[in-house]
Amino acid sequence: MKNYLWNMFANIQNGQLIRRNVIFQRRKKICEEFLKILWAEGFILGYKIDKKNENQVKIFLKYTNNKPVIRSIKFLSKPSRRLYQSAKQIWKINSNKSFIIFSTNQGLKAVTDCKKLGIGGEPFVAIN
Structure with a gap:
């Protein structure tokens, strides 16, 4: 269960280090619950299920003054x-x-x- 979470958070960190606006993550229920919390608290711009591949989630990363919102x-x-x-x-x-x-x-x-x-x-x- 937690391997998906560790992958997701590693992808978010790596995506913000290279200044990506959107990253893709494998769709799991536990990951979507975490994304709901991150979106509600303002750490990401949002997320949605990819139309081409329903097993993937698009995560829209958030930056303020060209710096990532999630520092660590x-x-x-x-x-x-x-x-x-x-x-x-x-x-x-x-x-x-x-x-x-x-x-x-x-x-x-x-x-x-x-x-x-x-x-x-x-x-x-x-x-x-």
Whole structure:
């Protein structure tokens, strides 16, 4: 499951390093859920399913002043070392400095949504 996510985030980082406007990614449900969160938080311009190949997703990358919006992506929880944070631990996170996406029992949620709902989960990625 996570190999698709690691591929997607590596493609996004590499695409922004070479200043691409659009990148293509293999279409998976978990990747689309992450893209929804990234789009809602303003890290990408959008995404859509490719008309020619329905197994691919077009991701439109976002830049401000010719610099990528996503400066760095760090994977927090790995298959060899799983991390879990309770709702109390999530409240200690400063959400102004970094953006963290959690896998919860209610699906993928941003750190701000986890604070509102009072739930914990497994942190996947931190985006700066």
